[in-house]
Amino acid sequence: MRWMPGDPDPWFGKAPARPQRPSTQLAAARAQFQAALEGLAGERIEELTRSIHRSRSLRDLWHLRTWIYTEVARAFSQFEAERRLDVINVFLHTHAGMSLRAMNESATQH
Incomplete structure (x- = not known):
């Protein structure tokens, strides 16, 4: 069993056949989320990071x-x-090409 799809095999230590490179959108979004944590420190912040x-x-x-x-x-x-979350929401909507309405709808369905 694997914790997450694509994780190395826990018994044989095999890496996935082709390492997947994070998309530039995902990398940019991670940077935006990390920026929202500016000025915060502590154990919970490290876990969130x-x-x-x-x-x-x-x-x-x-x-x-x-959580942020x-x-x-x-x-x-x-x-x-609210200010920092607005920045994240605008970023996701404009730079990542995401529809916030679609994300909200999918979040309520799960």
């Missing part, structure tokens, strides 16, 4: 938005959390 780096798709990142909001609001303010 690991989750951002482990994300395999834009949808994975989409689901981390609430919570951590920023705790450290700074609700206003600052």
